[in-house]
């Protein structure tokens with residue numbers, strides 16, 4: 001039996017041609033180095049094998065198994081209901097499938113807020129059972145003890161501030177955060193996460209000017225979603241980016257494809273072929 005070692009697989013970046021150059025795993029220090037060089041980087045969510053492979057090979061350096069799986073995989077109305085048990089198989093599928101990307105697992109609502117101990121228990125499961133390379137949690141300076149507990153245990157942590165969907169009800173809906181006088185608090189939260197050891201911080205629905213200020217004040221990368229062009233990185237939910245989600249999109253979404261249209265067309269043609277008797281044809285049959 002021939003086994004292909006991870007470091008012998010073709011590099012997903014560049015020409016796509018097979019190469020002897022090892023495809024090295026993206027590490028958190030690479031992300032900070034990209035910030036230092038002023039190179040913006042993309043991040044996408046992924047929840048399964050095909051998307052993980054496709055995005056990995058397209059050169060997306062960081063894949064997020066978001067708790068947005070709640071509404072984009074499981075069909076819940078928000079991200080609040082999803083559990084660690086529901087997240088783990090998705091995390092495992094993505095880490096099994098991405099040979100280059102750094103895979104970040106979102107900690108679901110209720111799985112880390114109670115204490116640093118609870119956060120560590122959940123994060124360890126994401127690393128051991130999900131084989132994640134890092135975890136992400138929502139919240140600012142109040143969650144610095146959680147971030148410290150995880151980083152002390154050797155688990156890289158991505159922060160997430162601004163509009164934090166798990167606090168939708170506390171924040172009073174889907175609203176831009178950090179406008180006016182609350183900008184200083186947002187900057188303080190970002191600095192507290194960096195001081196606690198976070199390797200990056202997501203800024204969601206934050207005025208572009210405030211995100212620019214946070215990005216300038218932090219040594220670690222900022223990852224924007226509805227946070228303007230001056231963040232070090234940008235993230236989108238893949239079903240929004242690829243047009244699988246046909247619902248009303250938030251303002252920060254740009255659609256790069258019409259996957260819903262492609263799939264709908266394919267399913268309609270298949271149905272018509274079956275109904276009309278033109279599928280399966282001779283070439284699809286065994287004798």
Ligand SMILES: Nc1nc(=O)c2c([nH]1)NC[C@@H]1CN(c3ccc(C(=O)N[C@@H](CCC(=O)O)C(=O)O)cc3)CN21
Pocket residue numbers: 067068071072079165174175176237239240245249250251252
């Ligand atoms: N498909 C999908 N995309 C996401 O970006 C996403 C999820 N799901 N699920 C988890 C959270 C929820 N997020 C959301 C969801 C909705 C809005 C939204 O409706 N925004 C409006 C209102 C903004 C305002 O009132 O100021 C917008 O137009 O941007 C924003 C973020 C981001 N995350």
Ligand SMILES: CC(C)C(=O)C(=O)O
Pocket residue numbers: 045064065066067068069106160202225235236237
């Ligand atoms: C939108 C991103 C940042 C996220 O947290 C998620 O997909 O769950």
Ligand SMILES: [Mg+2]
Pocket residue numbers: 066067068079106
């Ligand atoms: Mg999330």
